[in-house]
Amino acid sequence: MKRKAAGGPGKNAKSKKDIWELRLYVAGQTPKSLAAFANLKKICEEHLKGKYHIEVVDLLKNPQLAGGDQILAIPTLVRKLPPPIKKIIGDLSNTLRVLVGLDLRPRA
Amino acid sequence: MVKEKTRLLRGGLQKVPTGIAGLDEITNGGLPKGRPTLVCGGAGSGKTLLGMEFLVRGAIQFNEPGVFMSFEESAEELTKNVASLGFDLNRLTASKRLLVDYVHIERSEIEETGEYDLEGLFIRLGNAIDSIGAKRVVLDTIESLFAGLPNPSILRAELRRLFRWLKKKSMTAIITGERGENALTRHGLEEYVSDCVILLDHRVANQISTRRLRVVKYRGSIHGTNEFPFLIDERGITVMPITSLGLKHTVTSQRISTGIPRLDTMLGGKGYFRGSTILVSGTAGTGKTSIAAHFVDAACRRGERSVFFAFEESPSQIIRNMRSIGIDLQQWVEKGLLRFCAERPTVYGLEAHLASMEKIIDLFKPKVVIVDPVTNLSSVASETDVKAMLIRLLDQMKSNQTTALFTTLTGASGSLELTEVGTSSLTDTWLLLRDIEIGGERNRGMYILKSRGMAHSNQIREFLLTDKGVDLIDVYVGPSGMLTGSARISQEKQERDIELAHQQEIERRKLNVETKCKALEAQIASLHAQFQAEEQELKKLIGQEKMRQRSASQLREKIASIREEDKNSKRRNR
Numbered sequence: 001m002k003r004k005a006a007g008g009p010g011k012n013a014k015s016k017k018d019i020w021e022l023r024l025y026v027a028g029q030t031p032k033s034l035a036a037f038a039n040l041k042k043i044c045e046e047h048l049k050g051k052y053h054i055e056v057v058d059l060l061k062n063p064q065l066a067g068g069d070q071i072l073a074i075p076t077l078v079r080k081l082p083p084p085i086k087k088i089i090g091d092l093s094n095t096l097r098v099l100v101g102l103d104l105r106p107r108a
Numbered sequence: 109m110v111k112e113k114t115r116l117l118r119g120g121l122q123k124v125p126t127g128i129a130g131l132d133e134i135t136n137g138g139l140p141k142g143r144p145t146l147v148c149g150g151a152g153s154g155k156t157l158l159g160m161e162f163l164v165r166g167a168i169q170f171n172e173p174g175v176f177m178s179f180e181e182s183a184e185e186l187t188k189n190v191a192s193l194g195f196d197l198n199r200l201t202a203s204k205r206l207l208v209d210y211v212h213i214e215r216s217e218i219e220e221t222g223e224y225d226l227e228g229l230f231i232r233l234g235n236a237i238d239s240i241g242a243k244r245v246v247l248d249t250i251e252s253l254f255a256g257l258p259n260p261s262i263l264r265a266e267l268r269r270l271f272r273w274l275k276k277k278s279m280t281a282i283i284t285g286e287r288g289e290n291a292l293t294r295h296g297l298e299e300y301v302s303d304c305v306i307l308l309d310h311r312v313a314n315q316i317s318t319r320r321l322r323v324v325k326y327r328g329s330i331h332g333t334n335e336f337p338f339l340i341d342e343r344g345i346t347v348m349p350i351t352s353l354g355l356k357h358t359v360t361s362q363r364i365s366t367g368i369p370r371l372d373t374m375l376g377g378k379g380y381f382r383g384s385t386i387l388v389s390g391t392a393g394t395g396k397t398s399i400a401a402h403f404v405d406a407a408c409r410r411g412e413r414s415v416f417f418a419f420e421e422s423p424s425q426i427i428r429n430m431r432s433i434g435i436d437l438q439q440w441v442e443k444g445l446l447r448f449c450a451e452r453p454t455v456y457g458l459e460a461h462l463a464s465m466e467k468i469i470d471l472f473k474p475k476v477v478i479v480d481p482v483t484n485l486s487s488v489a490s491e492t493d494v495k496a497m498l499i500r501l502l503d504q505m506k507s508n509q510t511t512a513l514f515t516t517l518t519g520a521s522g523s524l525e526l527t528e529v530g531t532s533s534l535t536d537t538w539l540l541l542r543d544i545e546i547g548g549e550r551n552r553g554m555y556i557l558k559s560r561g562m563a564h565s566n567q568i569r570e571f572l573l574t575d576k577g578v579d580l581i582d583v584y585v586g587p588s589g590m591l592t593g594s595a596r597i598s599q600e601k602q603e604r605d606i607e608l609a610h611q612q613e614i615e616r617r618k619l620n621v622e623t624k625c626k627a628l629e630a631q632i633a634s635l636h637a638q639f640q641a642e643e644q645e646l647k648k649l650i651g652q653e654k655m656r657q658r659s660a661s662q663l664r665e666k667i668a669s670i671r672e673e674d675k676n677s678k679r680r681n682r
Binding site for chain 2: 025027032035036059060063065067070071072073074075076084086088089090091092094096097100101
C-alpha cells in the first residue's frame with residue numbers, strides 16, 4: 001500500500017520544480033517505521049510546508065521495489081527530487097541530521 | 109566402505125555437491141546443506157568465481173536454482189567476467205535458474221539518523237529467493253556493507269540475524285569475505301559463519317603466482333586439511349587434491365621395449381613394464397633426452413601415441429638433435445603419433461602446467477608420456493609442490509596404463525641418488541646416467557638403480573651416442589678398476605698385447621716340444637733300426653750256428669760213414 005501524505009502538492013507550489021518528492025521505505029507497521037513517518041511529517045511541515053510530497057512504500061507488500069532505490073536499511077528516506085538523490089536511514093529522530101541530509105541546512 | 113560412508117552421511121551432516129572439480133573430494137561431498145559457508149581470501153583470489161561456479165553448477169548439474177547477491181560488481185560486469193569461463197549467465201537468468209542482484213550502496217548518499225535495521229536487505233533477498241525457488245545463495249562480499257553503512261554495531265547484529273535467517277530458510281549459502289590482517293576476514297565474519305570456512309590464497313613465490321585452497325574448518329565433517337593448489341581456466345575452478353585418485357590402479361605385466369636393445373637386455377630382456385614410471389636422472393649432457401627419444405621412437409614404431417612435454421628445448425631442436433643420433437622423430441609427428449608440447453616452465457604456474465598436461469593427455473590419449481626435464485618445473489614451485497603435482501599426474505597416467513618417462517637433472521654438487529623433486533619413490537624403474545672421469549676424459553656411464561618387479565642387470569654400462577643411436581657397451585672391469593672410453597680401449601689393447609705375447613710363448617714352447625718329440629722319434633727310429641740290425645745279426649749268427657751245427661753233424665756222419673764205408677767198400681771192393 002502506498003500512503004500519501006501531502007503538504008498539498010500543487011496548491012501553494014510555484015512550479016513543479018520546487019516540489020520535494022520524498023519516499024519513505026518501511027517494512028510493516030513497526031515502531032521504527034511509525035516514528036520515522038511521524039518525524040518526517042513534522043520536519044516537512046516545519047521546513048517545507050506546502051511544497052513536499054511523501055510516498056510511503058511498504059516493502060512487505062511490494063518487496064520488488066527494494067531493488068529500485070537500492071534499499072537495505074529500514075526505514076530509509078529517499079529524496080527523489082530535487083536532485084541529487086539523497087538517502088537518510090534511521091527513524092529520523094535526529095532532526096538536525098535529517099535537515100543536513102536533506103540539504104535544508106548546511107553541514108556544520 | 110561405501111556403505112559406511114552413506115550411513116555416516118545419513119546420520120550426520122547432509123552435504124550439497126558444489127560441482128567444482130576437486131572441491132567435493134576435499135570436503136568429502138560438498139558444502140554443508142542448508143548452512144552458510146564462509147569463503148575468504150585476498151583480492152583476486154577467486155572468491156567471486158568460486159561462488160558463481162557454485163551457483164552455475166548447482167543450476168546446471170543439480171537442478172538447484174541460486175541467487176547471487178553482489179555488493180561489488182553489477183550483473184552486467186559479472187556476466188562479462190564469467191563469460192570467459194564458459195558460464196552463460198544470461199541464459200541461466202532467462203530460464204529462472206539464476207538471479208543476480210546487484211546491491212549498491214553509496215556512502216556519500218547516505219545520512220544516518222537514529223535507529224534502523226537491514227530489513228530491506230532481508231526482504232530483497234527473500235523476494236529473490238522466492239521468485240526462482242532458490243536453494244543456493246551467494247553473498248559477495250557482504251563486508252562492503254561495513255564501508256557503506258555507518259554503524260558497525262547495528263550491522264553486526266543484523267548480519268548475525270541474516271545468517272540465522274538463511275539457516276532457517278535452509279539455504280546453502282556462500283558468504284565471501286576479504287582476508288583480514290590477523291583474522292580470516294577483515295570484519296570478523298568468521299564469528300557468525302562458523303560451520304564451514306574455506307580459505308583461498310594467491311601467493312607469489314619466485315614471481316610465479318599460485319592459487320591455493322584450504323578448508324580451515326568444517327563442523328561435523330571430516331575434510332582434507334591440506335592446502336590444495338587450484339586453477340582457474342576456461343573450465344572454471346579446478347582444485348587438485350592429490351588424494352583424488354589414490355593407489356588403486358591395476359597393473360599389467362606387459363613389457364615394452366626401451367628402444368635400446370642392450371637396455372632391454374639389462375631389464376630382464378624385455379624392457380619396461382607398460383604403465384610403469386621411469387625416471388632417467390643424470391647430470392647435464394649425459395644423454396637423458398636421447399634415452400627418452402629412443403623410447404618414444406620405439407613406441408611410435410609400435411603404432412602407439414606419445415606425448416613429449418619439453419621444458420628445455422623446442423620441438424624442432426629436439427628433432428634436429430635426435431636426427432644426429434639417427435632417430436627420426438619428424439616422421440612420427442607427421443603421422444600424428446607424436447605430439448610435442450614445449451613450453452618454458454615459467455610461462456605459468458604449476459597447476460596451470462598440470463592442468464594443461466592433464467588436458468592434453470585426456471585429449472590425445474597417449475600410451476607414452478615424456479616429461480623432459482621434470483626438474484625445470486621446480487623453478488616455478490617448491491619441491492613439495494612439484495612432487496604433489498607429479499604424484500597426481502602419475503596417478504592419472506597409471507590408471508590409464510600410460511607409461512611415463514621423466515628425466516631429471518641432477519646438480520653436480522648433490523648426490524646422484526637424490527633427485528631434486530624427490531621423485532624417486534614414485535618411480536618404478538630408475539636409470540642413472542653419470543659421468544665417469546678417467547684420464548682427462550669424460551665418458552658416459554649408465555646403470556639401473558632400481559627396477560621394481562623385474563630382474564635387472566647390476567652392471568655399469570658405458571653409454572655411447574653413435575650416429576645409429578644409443579649404444580651400451582661393457583665397461584672394462586679388471587684388476588686396475590673400472591675403465592671407460594679411451595682408457596678402456598688402451599687397457600683392452602694392452603691386455604690384447606699381453607695375451608698375444610702369451611700366445612706366442614705358448615706357440616714357441618709347443619714348437620720346442622714338437623722338435624724334441626721329433627728328435628726323440630728320430631732317435632727311436634734309429635734305435636729301432638739298430639735294434640733290427642742287431643736282431644738280424646743275431647738271427648744271422650743263430651742261422652750260422654745252426655748251419656755250423658748241422659754241417660758239423662753232417663761232417664760227423666760223413667766221417668763216420670766214411671769210416672764205415674771204408675770197411676764196407678773194402679769189403680765190397682775185395
